[in-house]
Amino acid sequence: MHQLNISGLAPFAQELKVTSSYAVLAPQDNIVIEFALQSVNESCACNIFIASAQIESFFELPSSTNLITAYENNQVHSFSFSAQNKDFGIKELVKKMLSELSIYSEITESLVFIHLSTMQLESIKEPEVEQLMEYFTKFTKRTNATLLLLVSGPEVVKYRFLIRRLNKLFDGSVFIDNDAAIRTIDYDYWRHSTGILANEQYQLVFKHNKLIAKQAIGNEVEKPGSKNFFDEDDVWLVQNAVPEGTKLPAHYRIVGDNKDLYKKGPRIEAATLVFSVTRYTDLKQLATHCFELRKHCGRWLKLVIQNVDGIIRHQDECLFLTLGVNLILYSFSEPSRLLSQIQSIQGFQFSRPLPPSVEHVLQYTENTFSKGYLPFIEFTRQVEIHSNSAVNLGVSGVLVKLELLPRIDPIHPLHLFHIKREGDLLSVAENTIYLYLHACRENDVDNAIKHLFKLEISDFFVQQNLMSEHFYIQQECKQLRRFYKDKSVIDYSEQLTENNSYEFAPSFINNSAIDIDSPELVITERADATPIVMKLRI
Structure with missing residues (x-):
């Protein structure tokens, strides 16, 4: 019998029975594939069959070690159906694929991964999807195989509710999601040797290339009236917040600054604390204080961030919300409006899951330090890394494709891009410039490009296409990398080095080899000039 090698899960939550089919759903490819790879043991003796349009993704992840070992032992049989998908609908394609897999003698009691995207399933209606799921059930009964159906894509929640209803066709269904740096797994139902597991949730942590499950998250939600706090109506705010x-x-109290307010925290249970952000505020330290208060005081404490004259960027907003903040006021509000917004969150508890530590969240920001122009293949890899970090932080990101007008050399518009913000990347392939804007919402793309490109976009580009869903961004990067793998793409790195002349370079100033006695650096003093009186002759 197969099993999921995820330490921390209950034994019956790890079971994968023979002649059974399980559905694993997640919004991202890498999340659903990483989970499936946990079923491959180090000393795997069974055969593994993989059918996917993203075969290479199964071998590129940090947790692919056991699968690669099995592949080297000729135990892995992979099938890519991306090219065939143009000739067949997904329903016919799956039917033919299962018939072909049934021919192999190694299929008996094997482990089978079939990976589908929601884009492929969108072409058929709901009754046809149900018929498609019946094909999988008949296949497992015919072959005694253990099948994991992996479904990923932006519309995956829709298919989660459908598979819940099809619990007679599947032996289990799990949904995995990233809620701002916290990966959670929901067991909708899971048949095991002694019964059925249902409505259980675990937190997942990725360590040493393996998934580790934390204790089950309790599903009980305290009713608003179940506890009476002595300080629930109290509001403590920093002096410059109003x-x-x-x-x-009467219940509002003012303290000097954020540090004074933080010191009040340990003695508070359900009050509201209003911190302020100015241009001099250390956002990382403030986020750490909010996380510590949330962990110490519990979920009934209300934490509010008031932006006075600082700049809270999109990534900073997501960082604060992930680390336990209830509400962020993005601009300096009128006192009456501030009071109304505080009143709107009183009586409610913080419901989002908390990460294990601040460092766990900040590690995803470290992956976004690169910026500027990159060679194209490296660009696609870095965009995937940035996009994956954005998913874990709950941050938006946009991939912009700018198609050049005819007879325009790409080097000229590339010189006009001045990228200063970390996380923003740029590259070019053939007649298209690719621009990735990290921590940028789709509505802000036009303003962002105006800051990066000083001339009119229409003077250089014939059209502009946007991708704002991280699933589609990562899919696009994989497809571009495959398409240009064996093609020559011009690298403009050397030609763009001169574009850095406007940047400040301390090495030009801190030069101890300068001869200070040279004529141009010698200061010559001379006596003041003597005034001469001039008279005009008539």
């Missing part, structure tokens, strides 16, 4: 002289209600 204009000087503002008259506040």
Whole structure:
């Protein structure tokens, strides 16, 4: 019998029975594939069959070691159906694929991964999807195989509810998601040797190329009236969060600064704390303080961030919300509006899962330090890394494709791009410039490009296409890398080095070899000039 090698899961949550089919759903390819790879043991003695349009993804992940070992032992049989998909509908394609797999003698009691995207399933209606699932059930009964149906894509939630209803066709269904740096797995139902597991949730942590499950997350939600807190109506706020002289209600109390407010935290249970952000605020330290308060005081504490005159970027917003903040006020609000917004969150508890530590969240920001122009193949790899980090942080990202007008050399518009923000990447292939904007929402793309490109876009480019879903961005990068793998793509790195002349370079100033006695650096002093009186002759 196969099993999921995820330490921390209950034994019956790890079981994968023979002659059974399980559905694994996730919004991203790498998430669903990583989970499936946990079923491949180090000393795997069974045969493994993989059918996917993204075969290479199964061998590129950090957790692919056991699969690669099995492949080297001729135990892995992979099938790619991306090319055939143009000739057949997904229903006919799956039917033919299962018939072909049944021919192999090694299929008996093997482990089978079939990976489909929601884009492929969108072409058929719901009754046809149900008929498609019946094909999988008949296949496992015919071959005694253990089948994991992997479904990924932006519309995966829709198919989650459908597979819940098809619990007679599947032996188990799990949904895996990243909720801002916290990966969770929901067991909708899971048949095992002693019964059925249902409605269980675990947190997953990726360590040493393996998934580790934390304790089950309790599903009980306390009712608003189940606890009476003595300080639930109290509001503590920093002095500069409201204009000087503002008259506040009786339950409002003012402290000097963020540090003073943080020190009040340990003695508070359900009050509201309003921190302020100015241009001098250390956002990382403030986020750490919010996380510590949330862990110490619990879910009934309300944490509010008031932006006074600072700049809270999109990535900073997601960082604060991930680490336990209830509400962010993005601009300096009128006192009456501030009071109304605080009142709107009182009486509610914080419901999002918390990460294990601040460092666990900050590690994803470290992957986004690269910026500027990159050779095209390296560009696609870095965009995937940036996009994956954005998924874990709950941050948006946009891939912009700018198609050049005829007879325009790409080097000229490339010189006009001035990228200063970490995470923004640029490259070119043939007549298209690719621009990845990290931590940028789709609505802000036009303003972002105006800051990066000083001339009119229409003077150089014939059209502009956007991708804002991380699933599609990562799919596009994989397809571009495959398409240009054996093709020559011009690298403009050397030609663009001169474009850095506007940047400040300390090495030009800190030069100890300068001869300070040279004529151009010698200061010659001379006596003041003597004034001469001039008279005009008539």
